Amino acid sequence: MTVRLQREDFDAGREAALLTHGRTDIGAVVTFTGICRGREAAGEIAAMTLEHYPGMAEAEIARHVEEAKSRWPLLGVTVIHRYGRLVPGDNIVLVVTTSAHRDAAFAAAEFLMDYLKTKAPFWKLEERAGETRWVEAKQSDGAAADRWRGKGRNEAAE
Amino acid sequence: MKLVYFSWVRERVGKTQEDIAPPTGVMTVADLIGWLAARGEEYAYAFENPKIIRAAIDRTHVPPETAIAGAREIAFFPPMTGG
Numbered sequence: 001m002t003v004r005l006q007r008e009d010f011d012a013g014r015e016a017a018l019l020t021h022g023r024t025d026i027g028a029v030v031t032f033t034g035i036c037r038g039r040e041a042a043g044e045i046a047a048m049t050l051e052h053y054p055g056m057a058e059a060e061i062a063r064h065v066e067e068a069k070s071r072w073p074l075l076g077v078t079v080i081h082r083y084g085r086l087v088p089g090d091n092i093v094l095v096v097t098t099s100a101h102r103d104a105a106f107a108a109a110e111f112l113m114d115y116l117k118t119k120a121p122f123w124k125l126e127e128r129a130g131e132t133r134w135v136e137a138k139q140s141d142g143a144a145a146d147r148w149r150g151k152g153r154n155e156a157a158e
Numbered sequence: 159m160k161l162v163y164f165s166w167v168r169e170r171v172g173k174t175q176e177d178i179a180p181p182t183g184v185m186t187v188a189d190l191i192g193w194l195a196a197r198g199e200e201y202a203y204a205f206e207n208p209k210i211i212r213a214a215i216d217r218t219h220v221p222p223e224t225a226i227a228g229a230r231e232i233a234f235f236p237p238m239t240g241g
Binding site for chain 1: 162164165166214217218219233235236237238239240241
C-alpha cells in the first residue's frame with residue numbers, strides 16, 4: 001500500500017506498472033485519475049488551490065485503504081493526492097487498485113474515490129476572473145460515500 | 159490544547175492555530191464551538207453556523223457531542239472537498 005501527498009505531478013502509468021511489475025497473480029489493475037477542470041457551471045476556472053491537513057490527510061486516506069483491503073481481495077493499492085495550486089488540465093488525485101479479478105479492483109477504486117471526496121481533509125479554493133471562492137461540498141458526493149455503508153466484503157455498489 | 163483551523167474557518171478566524179485553555183464547563187466539541195463563537199466578531203463569523211462545522215480530535219473525525227478532555231489538537235474546518 002502506498003499513500004502519498006505531494007505538490008508534484010504523478011505518472012499514472014508508472015504507478016500502475018510499479019504495482020504489477022513482475023507479478024503473475026494480478027488479473028486486473030484499475031487506475032483512476034482526477035483532473036482539474038477548466039469549466040464549471042459558474043464559468044471558467046483559472047486555477048484551483050488545494051489546502052490539506054498535514055498528518056491527518058495521510059492517516060485518513062490510509063484508514064480507508066485498510067478498509068478497502070478488508071472489503072475486497074486486493075493485491076495492491078496506491079493513492080496519490082496533490083496539494084497546492086493547480087491549473088486546468090493538471091492531475092489532482094490518483095487511485096490504483098490491483099486484484100485477481102476486475103470486480104474487486106473497480107469497486108475498491110470507486111469506494112476510495114467516494115471517501116476521498118467526503119472524508120479526506122482537503123479543501124478546494126477556486127480562482128476565476130481575479131476572484132477566489134471555496135468550493136462547497138456536494139450533496140451528491142455525500143450520497144456516493146453513504147451508499148458503501150454496511151456493504152460487506154466482495155459486494156460492489158448497486 | 160492546540161486548535162487548528164482550515165479553509166474558510168481559518169480565513170474567518172484569521173489564524174492557522176492557537177493554544178487555548180477553555181473553562182471547565184466546556185466539555186464537548188459543541189461546547190467548545192459555542193465558547194469560541196463568543197470570543198469575538200471573527201469567531202462569531204467563523205462559527206455562525208455550527209451545523210456545517212466539522213471537527214477532528216488528534217487527527218480523527220469526531221461528532222460534536224465528543225468530549226474534549228485529554229485532546230492535544232482539535233481542528234475545525236468546513237465540509238471537505240478533496241478528490
